[in-house]
Amino acid sequence: MPPDDGVVRVLRDDLTLDPENDPGLSDAEVLHLYRHMVMTRLLDERLVALQRQGRIGFHVGSLGEEAAILGAAFAMRKNDFIFPCYREFGAALMRGFELGVFIHNMFGTAKDTVRGRQMPDHYTCRRVGWGSISSPVGTQITQAVGFAWGAKIRKQDVATLVYFGDGATSSSDFHSGMNFAGVFRVPTIFFCRNNGWAISVPVTRQTASRTFAEKAAAYGILGVRVDGNDLFAVVSTVRKALERGIRGQGATLIEAITYRMGGHSTSDDPNRYRGSEVLEPWASRDPIGRVRAYLEKRELWDGAAEERLIAEIDKEFREAVAVAERTPLPPLESMFEDVYERPPWHLLEQRAQLLNGPRAPSPHS
């Protein structure tokens, strides 16, 4: 029997689904999600390797959090908008962001949608309802509320989902966003990936609350806890939150309980602040492994399919990397574009100084 702790769980240890919260996914949908989870993990590995080889500057991964990240995005509709943190590239790809364009961002090339102006993993893709990524923690939360609130004012059927980690619940934007969403009954889903860590700081240093979800009560909105390593439970919980929002019942705070199995980013060494033994209980509840076991039991997946999938992804990834590595950096003058819609006199003057001045000896360091 699962513990009676109010945490939504669907995928049982015997690989059946609890009918109470079963989202009713078709086999094709589960396979689609599974493929993207595998792709997310594989890309994480490959991108860390590229960083270790010095070919890209940085990567912030999602190891262990794939079900929470992909399940939440899957539950949202096409016309809804997602405000990412910076750990959710897998969900962007699932919504239609092209892998090749993502890889251009990782290399900061001229074909990067953000024109090499931000670090890797700070891409954007408005076409698929995906926001622009900021490194400061929590700032996207108030913006997600404002976006859905704006749509509500215009009587448009649009909800927003905003991703953030447990650390962001300490930010003023979390408080402001939750408060505004409560007061104005805004259809925003606050999706907190409680992954245990904010770089080296454990959740006990973020809050003295028993749970993150209970913070919702203070804002007059619904708070729900879900097993973030249970794909089915995540899809079900976000769908219910979305339905509430669409019905005019306001926002929901979802605390997805998961675990950051890797470092904060490639710049972090988690061995300095936690032992590997803490990973063991979570490894046995690996979100991808659980879905694979479910699919294999239903004879929808096997080792050969897995090998084919990995080979496909690897091929696409290698091609994308090769293209990105052949693509030049953005042109010098692009530094001065998009600061304003049109560059004012002082930027034109400085642009001329850059173009006519000496070049840096190398692009980085």
Added chain:
Amino acid sequence: MPQMNMVQAINDALRIAMRADDRVVILGEDVGRVGGVFRVTAGLFDEFGDERVIDTPLSENGIVGTAVGMALYGLVPVVEIQFADFIWPAYDQIVNELAKYRYRSGGEYPAKVVIRAPVGGGIRGGHYHSQHPEAPFIHVAGLKVVCPSSAYDAKGLLLSAIADPDPVLFFEPKRVYRAAKGEVPAGAFTVPLESAAVVRPGRHVTVLAYGAMLYEALDAASKAVAHGVEAEVIDLRTLWPVDITTILDSVRRTGRLVVVHEAPRTCGFGAELVSLVVERAFYHLEAPPIRVTGFDTPFPYSLEMEYMPLSHRILPALLEAVRS
């Protein structure tokens, strides 16, 4: 032509913008039913309702953060920060988010918000109701900063700011909210951003001022006549991007420069204005430029008239610039 003070002129601009474009919404503290603590939004709640004239929770960070989200959706939020002194909780949203959105998204997400805030001292407001914080915003790539001095300009510049594609900080000199009165055309008109105005021509010294201090500069300039000094007073109107052409045209004629602002001196906007002139018109200068500003102290309550760069401090600067 109707007579309006600056409060009425701004109110008129907001009403015109909201009638013309139903994407324009107002957010702020007390902007709704009561019409703002300075009554700048009076009557708008009744005309446009509580979904377009929104009394928000008391959170500047929340107001600007949600306004950025509304702008990303496609609305045109005009935010009121009750006093510019209260803007700092929103500084991160303004600097790192609003000002950077177009750039950091490669143009996919232009975010356009106008942030109105009363600024300046001389109203017995003490440190927390008197600051004039243009410099930290001018320093931020991606923002435009406006500070009108007259009712006419306030209306025309606010309509330009709302129509402009970029985020604008619109600082309103509250000391002259009601004193700055004049003829203001009914209906829509604009005063272009990035254009200064020569409000008093003269040939001996150029004075750059804006907001409430424009009137102090004009007073000093009229008193300087008795000393044989003809000062040319320029109202900058848009602080950034500043109208460098008008400034240089004047300084090249007068050869002398005095800059006036209420904010503290060090790293204040005057430092940038002097640098711009020195870089471009050094050989036209006949005397060292002079800054007449607030002091590098917090804004004091009891001694506010000693702190502020009023006419009695500007006049000696004009005479010194011409004498040296």
